[in-house]
Amino acid sequence: MRGAGDLVARMQMTRGMKIKEAKAYVAEKLKVGVAELTDPVIMNEVRSELGLGEMTPVPGIAKGIEAKHNIARVLDLDINCVRKFKTRTGG
Amino acid sequence: MSTYFSRMGDGSAIEVTAEEIKADLIEGSEDAADRGNIPPLSKEEYQHLLDIFTTRAKFVSVEPGNEVILTYDAGTLKIRRVGVNADRTLALQIYEKLLGADTMELSHVDYSYKPVKAIVGFEQPVLEQALLSTHVPLFYGAQPNLGLYSQPDGPFPNPAELLPKGDIKGAQASYEASVEDLVQDIVYIAECMIESGADGINLDTTGAAGDADFQASLLAAEQIRAKYPEACIELGMAGEFVLGMHSELTYQGERLAGMYPHRQVKMAEAAGASIFGPVANTNTSRSAAWNLARTATFMKACCEAASIPVHPNMGMGVGGVTVNDHPPVDIVSRSSKAMTEICRLDGL
DSSP states (O other): SSSSHHHHHHHHHHOOOOHHHHHHHHHHHTSSSSGGGHHHHHHHHHHHTTTOSSSSTTTTSSTTTTHHHHHHHTTTTOHHHHHHHHTTTTT | OEEEEETTTTTTTEEOOHHHHHHHHHHHHHHHHHHOOOOOOOOOHHHHHHHHOOOOOSSSSOOOTTOOOOOOSSEEEEHHHTTOOOHHHHHHHHIIIIIIOOSEEOOOSSOOOHHHHHTTHHHHHHHHHHHHHSSSSOOOOOOOOGGGGGGSSSSSSSHEEEEEEGGGHHHHHHHHHHHHHHHHHHHHHOOOOOTTTOOEEEEEEEETTHHHHHHHHHHHHHHHHHHHOOOEEEEEEESSSOOSSOOOOOEEEEEEOOOOOOHHHHHHHHHTTTTEEOOOOOTTTBHHHHHHHHHHHHHHHHHHOOOOOOOOOBBBBBOOOOOOOOOHHHHHHHHHHHHHHHOOOOOO
């Protein structure tokens, strides 16, 4: 979460992408360069703007399952627990 | 003549010359090539490893943009092992927020599928609540641990008692019966955890009890994949080659006993695994250079054969890392850099 490792991991886990493809996919969705995915300064700003969860959860930002809703939308991804959250809350 | 700080596989410090490092690199790689019937490293790769080992810096790393992700096994178990009295959800948050983990795994302290079966109803709410408060992908994981299915821990005759008596058929029959029960247990728990929202299922340390253990893991992965086409299944190995405790078991026509990582990964792919975690064991009486070159040779062949992401096991006693509870950063970082740059792997 200091960078975008969790997001790259999700692409490997759900789409079977190899590392280069997964990083390129996430970089494109976040509109950053591949080398910036591990830059904690840039990524904290990006994660803050897109509501993807941050290392320091200041008041009012998306946290936990809220942030995972945003991750699913931004990465165009099905996240199991997000889908179940929506089902259980009638969403 | 200049000497460089390095270590033996047991972690003890040594001073070595560049010529000694190079000789060990070649010998280690050729050992792997001979055992696995795979190509040794190239001259350029030996030179790259030599450059890594002769760097005076304590910590080394890859260039920006070449980083890989990390998956973890048994994180919530390990935080208790080191005496941190943290609840498991708190442990996940510590890994995520304080250690910057890319993924995490929820696990029970008795880290095997069989003991989890009886308490799965207590495990699911922990997973469900952890998923509400964490951000990184969350696996549920355990070991297949086929040994728990033979007497005195399980219902079937103990092959380790039958084999010395010469009852080979009896031992094989016991392994085959154990496989059936183990597959049922793994699949049952995986179903429960995926229904509770898990991002992935980790079959950790597969093959620990030999070819029957590996076969059960493959069959379980196959069944999980059939029911949940979108689920992530990570399959990590226990050792660098599959022990032939039964010796005649197959998967999709391939004999499992004796398989090295580049052939294991094809079995994992055929079973529907999403990520494969190969192993190369550390020899404590050989140098870090010997061990790392040997490991890189196995892992390079595995990654070249793989069509799914590969996350080699890196840690105490595997992946070119020394056999210590708290591996020294000089060797961990050198091994990580070398494995990432030479093997083209997808994670660690």
